[in-house]
Structure formats: structure tokens, C-alpha cells
Amino acid sequence: MSTIPTNTRRNFIGSGIAAALAAPWLGTRAAEKSVGPDRVSEPAREVPLNDDADVIVCGAGPAGVTAAITAARAGAKVRLFEAHGALGGVWTNSLLGYLLDFDKPGFNQELVHKLRERDAIHGGVNYTPGKAFTAPIQGLTYHPEEMKLLLEELAVLAGVKVQFHTRVVAAHREGRRLTTIVTESKSGRQAWRAPVFIDTTGDGDLGALAGCEFEIGIEKACPCQPLSMVALLLVKDARALSDLIFGDTSTSPSEEAKAHKALFAEIQRAGVDPSYARPIMFPVRGNLVTAMFNHEYGINATDAAAVSEATMRARREVNQIVRALRQLGGVWEGIQVVATPEQIGIRDGRRIVGRYVVRKEDVINGAGHEDSVVKAHGPVDVHALKRGADSVPGYANFGIQVQPYDIPLRALIARDVDGLLMAGRCISGDFIAHSSYRVTGNAVPMGEAAGAVAALAAQTKRLPHEVPWAEGAAVAAKTRRA
Numbered sequence: 280m281s282t283i284p285t286n287t288r289r290n291f292i293g294s295g296i297a298a299a300l301a302a303p304w305l306g307t308r309a310a311e312k313s314v315g316p317d318r319v320s321e322p323a324r325e326v327p328l329n330d331d332a333d334v335i336v337c338g339a340g341p342a343g344v345t346a347a348i349t350a351a352r353a354g355a356k357v358r359l360f361e362a363h364g365a366l367g368g369v370w371t372n373s374l375l376g377y378l379l380d381f382d383k384p385g386f387n388q389e390l391v392h393k394l395r396e397r398d399a400i401h402g403g404v405n406y407t408p409g410k411a412f413t414a415p416i417q418g419l420t421y422h423p424e425e426m427k428l429l430l431e432e433l434a435v436l437a438g439v440k441v442q443f444h445t446r447v448v449a450a451h452r453e454g455r456r457l458t459t460i461v462t463e464s465k466s467g468r469q470a471w472r473a474p475v476f477i478d479t480t481g482d483g484d485l486g487a488l489a490g491c492e493f494e495i496g497i498e499k500a501c502p503c504q505p506l507s508m509v510a511l512l513l514v515k516d517a518r519a520l521s522d523l524i525f526g527d528t529s530t531s532p533s534e535e536a537k538a539h540k541a542l543f544a545e546i547q548r549a550g551v552d553p554s555y556a557r558p559i560m561f562p563v564r565g566n567l568v569t570a571m572f573n574h575e576y577g578i579n580a581t582d583a584a585a586v587s588e589a590t591m592r593a594r595r596e597v598n599q600i601v602r603a604l605r606q607l608g609g610v611w612e613g614i615q616v617v618a619t620p621e622q623i624g625i626r627d628g629r630r631i632v633g634r635y636v637v638r639k640e641d642v643i644n645g646a647g648h649e650d651s652v653v654k655a656h657g658p659v660d661v662h663a664l665k666r667g668a669d670s671v672p673g674y675a676n677f678g679i680q681v682q683p684y685d686i687p688l689r690a691l692i693a694r695d696v697d698g699l700l701m702a703g704r705c706i707s708g709d710f711i712a713h714s715s716y717r718v719t720g721n722a723v724p725m726g727e728a729a730g731a732v733a734a735l736a737a738q739t740k741r742l743p744h745e746v747p748w749a750e751g752a753a754v755a756a757k758t759r760r761a
């Protein structure tokens with residue numbers, strides 16, 4: 280993080296001046312200087328600066344794509360940067376396939392309606408507009424490819440400027456205020472300036488780059504929740520596997536437990552001891568299913584080398600299990616991997632400290648807040664931190680009974696930096712609360728809230744923490760299409 284010399288706004292001074300002038304990003308650079316056995320200092324360089332946006336959203340997962348569409352619908356000029364080549368984050372780039380705690384008004388329902396129109400969603404919702412929910416909260420399964428397409432259509436329709444394969448790699452402040460981010464992509468290094476930024480990178484990359492305090496894992500460092508690779512599989516006849524596929528005919532927690540056990544036994548019968556003690560499959564469409572067989576333990580999401588090794592290990596395991604099941608024949612005859620994701624599923628990244636920290640006590644006591652942007656219902660869901668570690672195989676809730684609790688706007692506003700909001704799994708909360716609210720059914724309303732407040736702040740020349748939620752809520756409501 281560095282503060283910017285204001286007299287060179289258009290040509291933002293970074294490192295490697297000569298190179299940037301000669302050949303935008305490929306030209307020869309002034310030699311870097313070695314500053315020790317394991318470090319070099321890069322020469323300063325000029326980076327093109329763009330400042331045509333009111334709101335810049337970093338990371339296009341469930342929270343980010345919702346924030347960008349909401350802010351654009353509220354009239355703001357919005358740029359959305361995504362490291363991969365599709366919108367949707369865990370929904371698409373990690374092939375998740377299952378929506379939890381999704382029975383909420385707003386963009387959640389718009390997605391459900393539109394996916395249903397495309398025969399791209401399974402499972403029932405308990406939500407009737409204007410009516411209170413009826414428990415239990417059921418999960419919905421969707422078609423990841425249809426989700427990609429739908430999100431792109433909605434983003435383009437709203438006027439969001441999307442840039443794929445673009446990673447946020449630096450952030451610059453003037454005093455406490457975040458003013459500029461830097462991205463790397465095939466277009467080289469680019470600087471972007473805007474009045475308001477939203478960190479929806481899942482791992483809190485922007486907050487950390489801007490100098491915010493953060494927590495990760497149980498406290499300041501891992502252990503963290505395990506990673507998982509979800510795969511898209513084709514089976515011979517999904518109906519013949521219905522007692523092993525959750526969410527099609529079986530929806531209750533006890534049926535879920537039965538499906539886990541039965542599938543685990545089948546994988547063991549095929550001769551493999553899976554890394555995840557509660558493997559599960561979900562219906563997608565016809566004989567397409569998603570499957571979560573894999574867990575990668577003890578990986579810090581910010582350690583690229585460890586995530587890479589885990590990704591290759593996971594892909595190997597998923598293919599090993601599918602091959603072994605195919606060998607069994609019968610209902611498994613012809614089962615094959617259709618796709619594994621390029622982005623392994625990450626549950627637990629950085630949690631940027633906000634103006635309020637959602638804590639275990641909030642979850643236990645069902646805390647209420649005036650500036651509530653969403654009410655979370657999800658169980659405490661901590662997956663095993665080590666293979667075969669805990670008493671309850673797979674995941675545990677530490678005996679905590681969740682009382683539906685509010686996520687306040689203050690947990691979405693960075694404490695240490697002005698002009699920065701967060702939404703999704705990188706908001707301000709402790710490990711236990713995070714394990715409950717991190718699901719996509721909450722990431723979407725958080726994105727709606729952050730997008731609405733960001734647009735309003737930019738349009739009224741205020742900082743996000745100066746915008747009362749009542750105003751933000753009114754703007755969010757106007758952007759709804761369902």
C-alpha cells in the first residue's frame with residue numbers, strides 16, 4: 280500500500296517508467312536492483328490511469344456480481360474486475376451447484392425465477408413474496424453453465440463494464456481514503472480510480488492490499504476450513520441413483536445424512552478411502568450431477584503454491600473415485616467426469632475488520648440490528664480442519680444452535696480505510712459466525728446492500744459510512760426486479 284503523489288494523476292507513477300513509455304508493458308525495463316538474497320526492488324514505472332467509474336467492484340462471485348448489477352441499476356457507472364473468465368465465483372468457476380439460505384427477497388428471487396424459466400434449477404423454495412419463511416430452509420440446485428450465461432446477460436443489461444482475467448494486485452490511499460487500485464491482465468498493469476470500491480474477492484484481497492486489519496481461519500492464521508473440488512459428472516441414469524443424490528427426492532437433514540453415508544460406503548466399496556467423510560451429489564439436469572467427494576486440509580487460501588498443489592491433488596482424487604465407481608458397473612456404469620473447476624472451492628479466506636464484527640454471540644443470541652442488510656439462518660458449518668479429525672465426520676457445529684441473526688451494514692464497511700465496502704465471505708466476522716453466514720444466500724443480499732450504498736455514496740459525494748442504511752435500503756429496493 281502506498282500514498283500517491285497527487286501532481287501526476289493521469290500518469291500514475293508505479294515502477295518501470297522507461298518500460299511503460301517504450302513498449303506499454305512488454306518493453307525493456309530499467310534493471311531491478313537486488314535488495315538482499317531473496318528480494319529485488321522493482322524500478323518505478325508509469326501505469327495508465329482510468330477514472331471513468333463511480334463504483335469499482337473487485338471479484339465477481341455471488342456477492343460481487345450482485346453488487347455490480349445493483350449499483351449499475353441504481354444509476355452508478357460501474358466497473359467489475361474478475362480474475363477468471365466467468366461471472367459467479369463459487370457458483371460457476373468452482374461449480375458449486377447448491378444454493379443455501381436462499382429464501383430471501385430481492386436478487387435471490389430474481390435469479391431463482393429466471394433460472395426456473397430456463398429449467399436450470401431444482402428444489403423448492405419456501406418463500407412467498409411478502410410472507411414470512413417457513414422452516415426448514417431447503418437448498419436449491421442449479422445448472423452452473425446456465426448461471427454463467429444469466430449473470431452475463433444481467434450484467435450487460437445493467438450496463439456493468441466487466442473485465443475478465445483481471446486480478447487486483449495493488450491499492451493506493453490518500454490518507455485514510457482508498458483512491459486507486461492496480462490490476463494486472465493481458466492489457467498489462469492498469470490503474471483505476473473511483474470514489475467507492477467494493478471488495479468481493481472472497482479472500483479480502485483488496486482490503487489487505489489497502490492496509491486493513493484482517494483475520495483468517497480460527498483467528499489470525501489458519502487452521503482454516505478445508506478447500507473442496509466440486510466436479511460435474513454424467514451418470515447413466517440419475518433416477519437409479521436417487522437415494523444417493525441429495526436435493527432431488529431427499530431433502531430433509533436425516534435423508535441428507537443417509538445419502539452421505541450410502542455414497543461414502545459406495546466409494547469405499549469401489550476401493551477408495553475418500554478425503555471427505557460426507558461425500559455428496561446434487562442434481563443439475565437430467566443425468567448431470569455435481570459431486571463433492573474431496574477435501575483439502577490445512578491450506579491457507581492466500582498461499583498460491585499450497586492452493587496449486589491442493590488443486591492437483593483434488594483433481595487426481597476426483598478422477599480416481601469416478602474411475603473406481605465406473606469399475607463397479609451397475610448404477611455406476613459409464614459414470615464420467617464432465618468438468619472439474621479451474622478454481623478449487625475456498626471456504627475460508629481473509630475477513631476484513633469492519634465497523635462491526637459479527638461474532639459467535641450474535642449467532643447464539645440471534646442479534647438484531649437497525650442497519651440489518653440480511654438475516655442469516657445457516658447452521659454453524661465448520662468442516663473438519665484435519666482429515667478424520669473430528670468426532671462428527673465431515674463437519675461440525677460445536678453444539679451451537681443458531682438463532683436467526685442480523686448482518687449489519689457496519690460489518691460491510693472497512694474500519695481502517697475509507698471508501699471501501701466488503702460483501703460476501705470476506706466481511707467482518709469471527710470464525711464461527713463466518714462459518715454460518717458465508718453461504719451464497721447471504722452473499723447476494725450483502726452484495727445488494729453494498730452496491731446500493733456504494734452507488735448512493737458516489738452519487739452524493741459521501742463516504743459509505745456516512746450513508747444511513749435506511750437510504751441504502753430504499754435504493755436497493757428500487758433496483759429489484761422480483
Ligand SMILES: Cc1cc2nc3c(=O)[nH]c(=O)nc-3n(C[C@H](O)[C@H](O)[C@H](O)COP(=O)(O)OP(=O)(O)OC[C@H]3O[C@@H](n4cnc5c(N)ncnc54)[C@H](O)[C@@H]3O)c2cc1C
Pocket residue numbers: 337338339340341342343360361362363367368369370372375377378379380445446447448479480481482484485506507508509622623624625626702703704705717718719720722
Ligand atoms: C466447497 C464449498 C462448498 C460450499 N457449499 C455451499 C453451498 O452448498 N451453498 C452455499 O450457498 N454456499 C456454499 N459455500 C459457501 C459459498 O460458496 C461462499 O461463501 C461464497 O462463495 C461467497 O461468495 P463470495 O462472492 O464472497 O466469494 P467467491 O464466490 O469466492 O467469489 C470471489 C470472486 O472474486 C474473484 N477474485 C478473487 N481474488 C481476486 C482478485 N485479486 N482480483 C479479481 N478477482 C478476484 C474470484 O475469482 C471469485 O470469482 C461453499 C463454499 C465452498 C468453497
